[in-house]
Amino acid sequence: MANLLKIFTKDSFVLALVSIILGLLLGAVVMLIGGYDPIVAYSALFSRVYGDSYNFGEAIREMTPLILTGLAFAFAARAGLFNIGGEGQFLVGMTAASIVGIKLHGLPAIIHAPLAVIAGAVFGGLWAAIAGYLKAKRGVNEVITCIMMNWIGLYLANLVINQFALLEGENRSVDIQPSASISIEWLSQMMGNARVHWGTVIALLAAVFFYIFMWKTKQGYELRAVGFNQDASRYAGMNVNRNIVKAMFISGVFAGLAGAFEVLGVFHYQSVMAGSPGTGFDGIAVALIGMNNPFGVLLGSVLFGTLTYGSAGMSFSADVPPEIIRVVIGSIIFFIAAQGIVRWVVKPLYSKRKKEKVL
Template sequence: MSKRVVNILVPLISIVLGLIIGAIVMLISGFNPVDGYIALWNGVFGSSYNMGETVRQITPYVFAGLAVAFAFRTGLFNIGVEGQLIVGWLAAAYVGSAFDLPKIIHLPLALLAAAAAGALWAFIPGLLKAKLQVHEVIVTIMMNYIALHVANATISALSDGGDKTEKIHDSASLRSPFFESLTDYSRLHWGFLIALIAVLIMWFILEKTTQGYELKSVGFNQNASEYAGMNVSKNIILAMVISGAFAGLGGAMEGLGTFGNITKMTGFTGIGFDGIAVALLGANQPFGVLLGAILFGGLKNGGLNMPNEAGIPVEIVSIVIALIIFFVASGYIIRVGLDRLSKKKKEGK
């Protein structure tokens, strides 16, 4: 069995196992798993509105997954995607509401502001890692809380003590009447196209550029990379900055597309943390992240229909998602099992 086939089979088997165990959990809890999964399916594909909302849900997950995956591919653990996404959301909402410019200028400017804010937030742990060897996991986790409270304080200041910023101008919005009419007034927006472009950008950087080769080399072995003449510190910082830019754009999808502003948060959005699971599902590959985000977003959005149609608590969906992640994280065991099965078949011949 080829390595490529195994790489495809491992997440598929993990998903199937997660769904099977999820069905068992439903049965034990007194619910009909068939009705539950039919409701889940209808929540994703049951109407044009549901399909639009599902794609809308998938969009920020793509960016969060790319942010985590990019850092992982370069040997770093960016657990601060949540905070970087929040400051990106704040920057996009501010630029979108504070300026009134032509759309051809305003929308790109708001997107760039979000990417820059996320990049700046990730630059700090990158710098500390590169210069002082402070572990990025600790710093990025701490930066999440700082981002949350700084964002809330800034929202309060911008709104004169209110709990949300002003709505962005239409010139900065990703929403479109075309998508609204196509999907029965769902919140689907142009962000999904930007997400697809981001997937291609990550693939191009890592696979087709010299800089991407350096970033991956530093991630594999810093000492060997330094011996080869690569600037390790610069590459660590750059990797975190690019990762943060992806996360910031994920925030822009919410600020410029889904909500059109930013509201004070009592807790984290969860998108950044879910991005870790999306990256794991996608094996830290850009196109894999896209597939992981589709699965994750579909489960999240489709699961909202389970209580209404099948009377199953939405917590069951969280259990199914957690089980899938568990089996993906245990992919090594599945991989070993597939290898042994392949060897037995060869020996049988």
Template sequence: MEAIKKCGVYLRQKIKQLFTSKSFIVSAISLLLALIVSGIILAFSGYNPFTAYVNMFGGAFGDMSRVADTLGIATPLILCGTAVAIAMRGGAINIGAEGQLYVGAMAAALTGIFCQGLPAILHIPLCILAAAVAGGLWAGLAGYLKIKLKVNEVVLTIMLNYIAIYLTDYIVTYGVKAEGMVVKTPNVAESAILPALYPHSRLTIGFILAVIIVFVVRWMMKKTVFGLELQAIGNNLAAAETGGVNIGKQFLVTMFISGALAGLAGAVEVMGVHKYFIKGFSPGYGYDGLSIAVLGQNSPVGVLVSAILYGALRSGAQVMDRMTKIPSDFVGLMQALIIIFVATPGIIMAMRNFARRGKKNHD
């Protein structure tokens, strides 16, 4: 009982710290402003914003099945957001989560199809491992070229997105296409399917895996030498190098871990939702990961909360579209406004610092 009490006290302290932190307050205000501005735009467009929001959030959290779908949609977003966040904390900009998600999904699908006769307790981890390695190597390629040839990782990861998407399209179209008109692979073996946490929904044990990864990454960032060195590079590259941190090795490992997490996002979609790889299966989870990381202030727990919010927006948009005739694309506008308002304090601070430096140099 004493241990349970201590655990409860610890959790309350952490929750209090989260809700009173500057980053959380900035994100919360940004969300509120985005809702207000979005509501004004809706009103000027001839729609009732209150009806829209009631239907949207009712569609996301109205009953247990809708909550399950929201969390199911949030699962790949959690992993992609964490992938981008860990790269940014290490001073890297990984915009290639979408491509890493695709190669991870294909690796999981191929492992699930061709590795037959394994029990689920071995087959599922094997598929997950294959996805993580594939995504990690894809991101690691960008990291390696950055180190060896000094090529900007932003350009590399963007270009590798297209290569990954078209490569997996080619494989599923001409290599392992299932019979029929739909461009998809055969179903993965039953032993490779992630168990559902709620019937007839997208929610699987992949969500539990994603949450565990969030807290493992949080622990790694705060309690391990690797995590501290990674943050040192992100905060001050020159100081970290002077302190003896191997910048090249750290960058490469960071990109590999980031890509591995994005690859896992592809695996949970293939193994838990579709049960096969289908052409164009991602609605942009990897790109949303960048927005989620920004909204979550590159904090693992912040990413978790932001991803669930994005999952709610995506899930609720379908109900809003059906009930109010407001296009579901309106959610994209809300997401853009959220990111604009999150970025605004940083933009203002950067402008103030620039003005101060200019005045100092003038004097």
């Protein structure tokens, strides 16, 4: 428990918090320049999210895939890998879950729904493992591979839906079987028919798994060691190539789960998409805000989901363009990346604290 609490007392948490505040302030400045009232805008934003049970439930639904795609990027980053392929892994996981949810008939829900979720997780992991294998065996940079595989994943997902599950006359698949749904009906009714589902619970458990696996197991230690220094890890007797593939597979499992939950718990069908939905890329932003820490990712997804979902309320109630929220999010990421600026801002506070201790 003491180690867990350290996550929230480290210098990185202070830097992230200051970065968020600076990002919000910069967004307020942009609003003032555009002739908008930032106080009214931010009030409308948070009122949209937390003003009633329906919107609160929908905001949680918005945060759920961000948690998982954020964990996907953060897990790979802890192993020294830059998994920018969460988008493709998200789509492949979604497609696998869709096919299992549509094509299998006559199964009880207690078997069908978990089977569809597992299919999404496994196929997302295997899709990421391809990039890991090419990195480990052929030395191919995972960034390049992942970017290419994002496009392949998009077109492969569309091809599979077109060929095997297309609803006649529509640009989407047929609905999944009711037995494959992971919606929480009783909670949804309590929250005004908000699209809440069991995926949120699993996403929270995934963050706990991330922490325990990465910091409390031998395999997690090896992954972090490989991320710090591959040569030293190899000299210590670790199988570097196997750990690279393993890290990418687990990373892809997180992203694949995000895609599976979207189709099984939210939409219950899969569209033929002209472009990527962007959830995997948003997960990178969430992971950066959370400093690649599993519990930081949870907080980052709450912030990102609140800002993203609440931007519609800001637009309707305060007439502020929702694009300004992207300025805020971009500013937060900028300040997190440019930690020298943030350290310069907080340095007087640390200096004052040290003086008080001396006195």
